[in-house]
Amino acid sequence: MFRRTGRRLPERLSGCCLKVLGIVVLAASLTCAAAGSEAMASDIVVEMTGTPDTRFSARWEITRADGGRRVITEQGRLPTRRHFQGVALMAELIVLDDGALWLEVHKGGSRSRASIGGKESRISISVE
Structure with missing residues (x-):
């Protein structure tokens, strides 16, 4: 588990984390959309x-x-x-x-x- 320390992530690291998170969310969305259309057929x-x-x-x-x-x-x-x-x-x-x-x-x-x-x-x- 992560513990909240009150410290902020360095600016560079937080930007990188957001980009990675965005890519993961986009990939998951595309996978679900493809699976949904296959499931409909x-x-x-x-x-x-x-x-x-x-x-x-x-x-x-x-x-x-x-x-x-x-x-x-x-x-x-x-x-x-x-x-x-x-x-x-x-x-x-x-x-x-x-x-x-x-x-x-x-x-x-x-x-x-x-x-x-x-x-x-x-x-x-x-x-x-």
């Missing part, structure tokens, strides 16, 4: 099932922790699974055949489900 898993071989088109918009966005468009067949990394997902899916599509989105501890069926039926879903 999470795995987003999309599972699509339904009538086997049913064709679909999809537009995925993924929002990253830094606020940037990535858009992916694709066509595929059921069943399929997608994995994204981000803080939010907006999706629009269109069934291209007469089959049914069941959609399940997992993010963190949450799960969202939706289903559609019939040619040209559409679904939009947003997960944050």
Whole structure:
């Protein structure tokens, strides 16, 4: 433990201590900010099932922790699974055949489900 003696630190030493303290505080702030943005981003898993071989088109918009966005468009067949990394997902899916599509989105501890069926039926879903 330090004992208070009433003596002041020399001017040069106190200035140096303040600079070091400022650097330590700045480094800690930057580390916490980086850890916070990484903690906000999470795995987003999309599972699509339904009538086997049913064709679909999809537009995925993924929002990253830094606020940037990535858009992916694709066509595929059921069943399929997608994995994204981000803080939010907006999706629009269109069934291209007469089959049914069941959609399940997992993010963190949450799960969202939706289903559609019939040619040209559409679904939009947003997960944050």
